[in-house]
Amino acid sequence: MFQGFSPETVDFMWGVRFNNERGWFEAHKSEYKTYLEYPMKELCRELYKGMDEKYGALGLVSRVCRIYRDARRLHGRGPYKDHLWLTISQPAERWSCLPTFWFEIAPDNYSFGLGYWMAKASTMAKLRARMDNDPETMEKLVRKLEKQDTFQLQGEPFKKQKEAPSELLSPWYNMKGGFSMSSERPHDELLFSPELKPHILERWALLVPLFRYLSTLDGDPDPR
Incomplete structure (x- = not known):
C-alpha cells in the first residue's frame, strides 16, 4: 500500500543528480529500490486501480518509467x-x-496532470478544425477548467498568432505542438503522505472530460 514518499527518496534523487555514474548507483541501488522504485510502483498501481474503477x-x-536512460540517447548525460x-x-x-x-517526482519538485506532449x-490541425466548426463544445470545457486552480495550460504557442474562433479558445488554438495541463509543486507534506493518491485522483477527475475530447481527435479527417 502506498504510504507516501520519504525524505530518503529526495536524498537519493539528489544523489543521482550529482553522482550520475554506475559506481555510485550500484552502491546505492538498495536505496533506489526501497525509497523510489517501490513507492512509485505502489502509487502507480493504486492510481491505475482508482482510474480503472x-x-x-x-x-x-x-x-512506470525506467531509471536507466537509453544508452543511444545519453548526449553527454549520465546513464x-x-x-x-x-x-x-x-x-x-x-x-x-x-x-x-502523469505524475513525476524530481529532486526539487513534483508534478502531475494531463499531457499531450508529442x-x-x-x-x-484537427483540434483547430474542431474549434472552428464547433467552438461551443471546447469553450464549455475551457470554462470548467478555468474554474479550477490546480492546473495551468503549458506549451509552446505560435510566434505569429492564428485567429481563433474566440478569445477564450485562443491559448488552445495557438498551441504549436504538444501541450499539457500541469501542476508543479515544491516538495511538501502531501508528497510524504498516503493522501497524495486521493489528492491526485480527485484532481485528475477534473481533466477527464478534456481527456475524452482529445482522445478522439485522431479519428477526425485531416483538414489540411
Missing part, C-alpha cells in the same frame, strides 16, 4: 534519470503521442 470504459493502461514518472493512458507504442495522465501536426 471509475473510468474503465476508457481502456487505460499504466507504466540514469534524476527524475521518475508514471503514466496512465490508452494503449500505444508511444504513450507520449496520446493524451496521458501530438502530431495533423492532430493539432
Whole structure:
C-alpha cells in the first residue's frame, strides 16, 4: 500500500543528480529500490486501480518509467534519470503521442496532470478544425477548467498568432505542438503522505472530460 514518499527518496534523487555514474548507483541501488522504485510502483498501481474503477470504459493502461536512460540517447548525460514518472493512458507504442495522465517526482519538485506532449501536426490541425466548426463544445470545457486552480495550460504557442474562433479558445488554438495541463509543486507534506493518491485522483477527475475530447481527435479527417 502506498504510504507516501520519504525524505530518503529526495536524498537519493539528489544523489543521482550529482553522482550520475554506475559506481555510485550500484552502491546505492538498495536505496533506489526501497525509497523510489517501490513507492512509485505502489502509487502507480493504486492510481491505475482508482482510474480503472471509475473510468474503465476508457481502456487505460499504466507504466512506470525506467531509471536507466537509453544508452543511444545519453548526449553527454549520465546513464540514469534524476527524475521518475508514471503514466496512465490508452494503449500505444508511444504513450507520449496520446493524451496521458502523469505524475513525476524530481529532486526539487513534483508534478502531475494531463499531457499531450508529442501530438502530431495533423492532430493539432484537427483540434483547430474542431474549434472552428464547433467552438461551443471546447469553450464549455475551457470554462470548467478555468474554474479550477490546480492546473495551468503549458506549451509552446505560435510566434505569429492564428485567429481563433474566440478569445477564450485562443491559448488552445495557438498551441504549436504538444501541450499539457500541469501542476508543479515544491516538495511538501502531501508528497510524504498516503493522501497524495486521493489528492491526485480527485484532481485528475477534473481533466477527464478534456481527456475524452482529445482522445478522439485522431479519428477526425485531416483538414489540411
